Amino acid sequence: MANVLKKVDAVIVGFGWAGAIMAKELTEAGLQVVALERGPMQDTYPEGSYPQVIDELTYSVRKKLFVDVSKETVTIRHSVNDVALPNRQLGAFLPGKGVGGAGLHWSGVHFRVDPIELRMRSHYEERYGKAFIPEDMTIQDFGVTYQELEPYFDFAEKVFGTSGQAWTVNGTVVGAGKGGNPYAADRSSPFPLPAQKNVVSAKLFEKAATSLGYKPYNLPSANTSGPYTNPYGAQMGPCNFCGFCSGYVCYMYSKASPNVNILPALRQVPNFELRANAHVLRVNLDDSKRNATGVTYIDAQGREVEQPADLVILAAFQFNNVRLMLLSGIGKPYDPVKNEGVVGRNFAYQNMGTVKAFFDKDTYTNNFIGAGGNGIAIDDFNADNFDHGPYGFVGGSPMWVNQAGSRPIAGIANPPGTPAWGSAWKKATADYYTHQVSMDAHGAHQSYRGNYLDLDPTYRDAFGQPLLRMTFDWQENDIKMNQFMVDKLSKVAQAMNPKSIAVLGKKVKEHFNTASYQTTHLNGGAIMGTDPKTSALNRYLQSWDVPNVFVPGASAFPQGLGYNPTGLVAALTYWSARAIREQYLKNPGPLVQA
Amino acid sequence: MPEHAPDNPRRDFLRKTLTLIPVVTVASTGLGVGASQLLAAPQHAPKVPATPPAGHYQPTFFTAEEWAFLQAAVARIIPADELGPGALEAGAAEFIDRQMNTPYATGAQWYMQGPFNADAAPELGYQLQLSPQQIYRLGIAAVDDWCKANSGHVFAAQDSATRDRILAKVEAGELVFDALPAKLFFSLLVQNTREGFFCDPVHGGNKGMVGWTQIGFPGARADFMDWVERNEPYPFPAVSIRGERA
Structure with missing residues (x-):
């Protein structure tokens, strides 16, 4: 029998970026807010203290900050005809474990969105015609425009302390010749901090891209180029390119995180409580199934606890939002055979390609130097910045050098053909470790009828609940796009005149490989939209079926973006929070009539 | 065997190594060490590290x-x-x-x-x-x-x-x-x-940081603000979490 606690105004499940932003916004509105985080308390001290955090083995190799898959994982299969098997070891993606979520160990690439990707189906139909989109591709519009979200992108950047160079501010060009991105959408203000310095690798990329006629720009980075105090009074120190970024807690307070940029402000207010080690089992619904009454969780001692609340925010990692909706009976589960239902629908990912260039010893790229959000990119092949007509695929890809710092246990890349061991391996490693450039095509990924999420019939988590099952594979469009992008990127690499290059792209009919790191940018499954038949949430991230449940996160994206998702997650969360504050709290109920 | 035990061979090794470095005893990121001291012994290519003495580790x-x-x-x-x-x-x-x-x-x-x-x-x-x-x-x-x-x-x-x-x-x-x-x-x-x-x-x-030294990884220095834009060899030897210097 669960211990029933006193009712609060709002309970938030998960304390990553989405949960922290919601907590800040709802406490500002005067609500009594409890945030439940399944993992442990984590912060700059002690998890990010120097010098203990400069430990590759403990952090990125033994996965100190990543989700504990011994307790909870997903099962994976390539098609509905296969039997899914558990993802027993982390490989392709690395969700977070505790307070801060993946926002504590992320890299910090902090983009907005290309406006056309918010209206993906409409845009492609308008420019290329309906027949251009493959029949089984289920891309759709978000139901919100860039203009509507712009104030929230702007504010999120100020909260994160983002470094970058604007192209236009209120229509005036300010970034020409200074590292601005001519393809970027208009902004209402400059970045809060100027762009960071660039490492040698990024400079080589810039020069090569320019020689090919492309338009290189500074990556927008949530790693500080100087000291900064955000609107919540949280202070950050300048990033020193320590090279221990992705997979680590920033010891310099330079990488934006919920822990550094939002939690210090929440600690000051009496109407907020953060409970770590609280694993939410389900959202409780009343008999009408149209109203949530709170959540039930397991505390650190294994006791079942019920937390009643008027408002429930599901702000867990993308997988977990979808799973909690399925476990709680919120929204109709998606059925790919009948093509009905919404929860689990439009599950999408990222379509990565990588090229590595190896140089002689007179080019010092010093790859141990790095910052996770830092680099030089081109958008000439991102979004719809080029004519897709002749190529026959949907989607684009930014390309970049994003040198986050490569460390020797996991960061060694050698030219193709180098043995994996012995003196030849040792010599190649010594010859190339500080003389190579790694560049990526960070491709958008589209949604398809057959890629979806549901509950696994066999495997269970440590609490006895079914695991989430991922049915997913690369489709013809993905391979076509990947090969196009990798070819373009290889030409940039060749323009650097390296000794040799290694190309890591996708082959025709290649299957999704769970053991090979892709990105942690998982999208969809609980998507926003304008039609309850094809979306689980309305345009304010409110459940169509249970209106006192809101579900912010990349789970709301109908397809994957070319850019990294965190900037859009943050902006959409502020957008949703504003709708709650200005509309929902005055008149609780559906904000959009179905 | 505790690290500080007087007859610990590893400790012995460290003491001997440190005597070979005249200016700097322990430097992690330069805390407490003047810049001129840090610049005292730059190296320009991965060097061939000495072989650490064999320990007496019992599995x-x-x-x-x-x-x-x-x-x-x-x-x-x-x-x-x-x-x-x-x-x-x-x-x-x-x-x-x-x-x-x-x-x-x-x-x-x-x-x-x-x-x-x-x-x-x-x-x-x-x-x-x-x-x-x-x-x-x-x-x-x-x-x-x-x-x-x-x-x-x-x-x-x-x-x-x-x-x-x-x-x-x-x-x-x-x-x-x-x-x-x-x-x-x-x-x-x-x-x-x-x-x-x-x-x-x-x-x-990685005793004596011999692995890092052979490839040019500087270990736990973790502060490269002045080196970001330089296309040149990083001159300082590796340091470890405990402040040992290679």
């Missing part, structure tokens, strides 16, 4: 036979050569034995509930129920049994060239074992050997 997980195998294997996976000491001299075997007493080694960080499907497609990742401890135990016995059947001697008793040939067969999966896939054993052995060669010395490997 707690591996048996004597397994320990002999492990030392003989890591010595070939990353050999001592003209570039400097190899994984054996760096303490990779000690590192792996120490790792066997962590949750990683029992598979506690992996999802280990059944049912297991050992015949799953490789794209679905690791699907066996073996933990790293079991993979070592079964893998070492399998290779030693094969060696004995073929030559009458265990792996550790073979000469270097023969050990290389045997390891290549294991890597390629040419040896087929009942107990486990040969490739699985080999990939774990290579991974852990690299870890032992390149980890911070706090974990028992």
